[in-house]
Amino acid sequence: MKKSIAIDMDGVLADVESHFLTWYERDYGEKFTKKDLAGKTEEDAFPKKGLVKKFASTKNFFSTVPVMKGAVEAVKKIQKDYEIYIVSAAMEFPQSLVEKRSWLSEHFPFIHWKKIVFCGDKSIIDTDIMIDDHLKNLDYFKGETIMFSAFHNLDFDNHTRANNWEEVLDILKSVEKF
């Protein structure tokens, strides 16, 4: 039986970090870079506190987020050897539910709807491997973990880090499929 992987959306399949920067410049006329956010929390990412949550609650934020570089090709490759589930914490932002479902159909049409999970916390998700950017999900996960780099996790090293999708593929190869 193939091993199973839970793959996160925001910050892993979807480049929300770039999207936050684009929307910030559009709305507040100030240009930040990924370096400016490095090491900050989501709460404190921008001078205006709580902006990440505000954007995430805004209509069309999730429907227009760009795909993370290399994600489509990598997931297609991984799908040959693993049972893939897309597991996204979407429940906090109800308007995101339909947008995220459509976004997946558009950019990852090869993922069957049976393999999509939208949840609140991820504590009852049971797969062999989890790829996620949030410690709150990775720290309590029972299986193997891959931490996808994001501005808010750069100071932590308690999970195998992947800086991009190429590195995810390398990790999965190197551990002989865990």
Add this chain to the structure above:
Amino acid sequence: MKKSIAIDMDGVLADVESHFLTWYERDYGEKFTKKDLAGKTEEDAFPKKGLVKKFASTKNFFSTVPVMKGAVEAVKKIQKDYEIYIVSAAMEFPQSLVEKRSWLSEHFPFIHWKKIVFCGDKSIIDTDIMIDDHLKNLDYFKGETIMFSAFHNLDFDNHTRANNWEEVLDILKSVEKF
């Protein structure tokens, strides 16, 4: 630590069976009862094949479904002793996602959004107990199962049956919280 329960929505918290009958009479002028559906599959429930799926794909079906008798009171009681997750297979019908999320907020406001999971299949759900009406979910579940009676599961006896929410409470008591 409290044991965890995954509770299904359609046919368990939400009385979709009554709702199908109401909509059928409204749209086709013919009155059926729960007895008429007994033992049938969802596909063959009504003379018009596939009608259950058609209704489930229709806007406002899920937002107007009545609450299953006794569900609110029972879930409130169970919540004292168990960690409750609402786990609904919603992904097949994208329009249902927001409707189901709102319906839960309206009828079960005491369930935190962190405890809501909308999925495709339920194969990666890991709780101690599952309450569901569908064999496709119960048969592959690793923990304890309670089969909530529905027209399509009446001929099966491979799970502990509860005919209503009072019986769910009795089962949970009798097994000393499993």
